[in-house]
C-alpha cells in the first residue's frame with residue numbers, strides 16, 4: 001500500500017474537501033497512481049496546477065507515487081518566479097485562444113470585445129470542446145470540473161466568479177492578458193476579426209442619427225454587422241479601460 005502526504009497551496013484549496021484545506025494530510029494512493037491521478041482524485045483539475053514538487057523536486061504529471069512521498073501542489077504563481085523549475089505542462093500555447101463552455105456566453109463576448117479569439121456555442125458538448133481545444137490549441141474556460149479533468153484538455157482555466165465582468169477580470173489576472181488585449185478588433189457575435197470600412201460603403205444602411213454623428217465604422221465579413229462607436233461601445237470602452245488600468249497599476 002502506498003501512502004503519500006499532500007499539501008495544496010493558495011486557491012487550489014477551494015477544490016479540496018474542507019478538512020484537507022491549507023494543511024498537510026496523508027492519503028492512501030492506488031498502486032501505480034501518478035501525481036496527476038491523485039491530484040484529480042482529491043478534487044483538483046489538472047489544468048489548475050502549475051507546479052508539483054515531489055519530495056522538494058519539480059516533477060511532471062506522470063510520475064508514479066511511492067510510499068512516504070511528499071507532494072506539494074501549486075497553482076500559477078503571481079509573485080514568485082518559478083521559471084527555473086520544471087512546470088507540469090510541456091509548453092505554453094503560442095497564441096492565447098479560448099473555447100468557452102455553454103454557460104460562459106457572457107464571458108466569451110467580453111473576451112472577444114478585448115480582442116481574444118474565443119469560440120463559444122451553447123450547443124457544444126464536452127467531447128466537442130475537448131476535441132476542438134486539442135486540435136486548435138485553445139484554453140478551455142469552464143466552471144465544470146469534470147470537463148477540466150478530461151484527458152484531452154491540456155490547457156484550461158476554472159472560472160471562480162459568477163458574473164461575466166468579474167469573470168473577465170479573473171481570467172485577465174490569472175493569464176496576464178492585459179498586454180495582449182486588442183480591444184474592439186473582433187466581432188462580438190461571431191468572433192471574426194473586424195475590418196475598418198469606409199463610411200460611404202455603409203452609409204445607406206445606417207439610421208439617420210448614426211449617419212450624422214459617427215465617422216468611423218468597422219464591419220464583420222462573416223455576419224455582415226456594422227459597428228460604430230455609439231453609446232454601447234462607450235460603455236464597453238470604459239469597462240476595458242478600467243480593466244487595463246488595473247492590470248498596469
Ligand SMILES: [Zn+2]
Pocket residue numbers: 187188189190191192220221222223224225
Ligand atoms: Zn460577425
